[in-house]
Amino acid sequence: MTIAKLVTVQAAYDDFLQRSLSKLSCDLARLIYLASTRDYNTGSYHHEGLAARFSPEVATKALEIAHRQIFLQLSAYSLEELVEQLRIYFDSSRDGASEILRMWQKLEPYRIAIPVEVNPAVARLFLSNVRLALAIWRSRQEQSQQDH
């Protein structure tokens, strides 16, 4: 990749961070959003607004970098921080926390939020931590139901 192209990708990345990602409530929401811009079949990223402002190729690269960065950031979180991320995500969602919790434990949709080229141990740590954070939420819910 040439220096000029790298500069453009950086500009697209900054633009995307400022216009889209910063509007989301937490890093977990950012990860889910970024993963949703990826095509299930081809693995390439698409974002119309970003592609129109820059180019489809530059937008794809910027999204890929953003996805990887946010994923690594989340994977390095402690379990306590991840539980807090879940709280913010549940609170900002229109659906009820119990419903999201049930679906997330059943379908494990966060599994498809992992970038393609990622270290296997880091990927395993992320999946394991989300599973644990959900179990902690479930346990807290059950305890509060017993208390009432």
Place this chain on the structure above:
Amino acid sequence: MISIPIAILICSVVMLSLALLATRGASVKRELAFRTDVPLYDETSGDPSLCPPEFAARIFSPADWTFVSNEKSRDVARLFQHERRVVALVWVHQTKTAIRRIMREHTRVTRQSQDLHLATEARLVFHYVQLVAICDLLILAIQSTGPARVGSLATYAASLSQRFADAQHALAITTAARDLSNAGTAH
């Protein structure tokens, strides 16, 4: 002075321990293949790099266990112990495979080189043997006591394997440059 029967006995014990460690490593690999969501690091198609050291610190950190203990849920505690053990074993397995790959690459480079430094080579081999032994020891320790208790050994293994990878990389560049320079002088 050690007598011959004692020496034979010591050798047998050492050989048996090594065989046990090797068997244990292979069985862990088989077990992980069933128990992990992410496929194990594959030497031909997987990510060949070492896991970044900050993640090793996170995997083996006792802080998460303290947090989970405060939740006062036996189910969550049990799930945590199981999950973290598997992640730790994946990390050790990946580290071991990565250093083996690095050593193989180094052997390939040195075979083609005409100017080798014996002391440097010996130091590299010593680090390699040490790392493999630590990884095998970690597998046993993780399975028996859990990852939180072996945090310092794992952190040491992570930094040593990173140094090993860096040293091999630097050596490969130096060897290539030296061979190029020698070839230039010869012509």
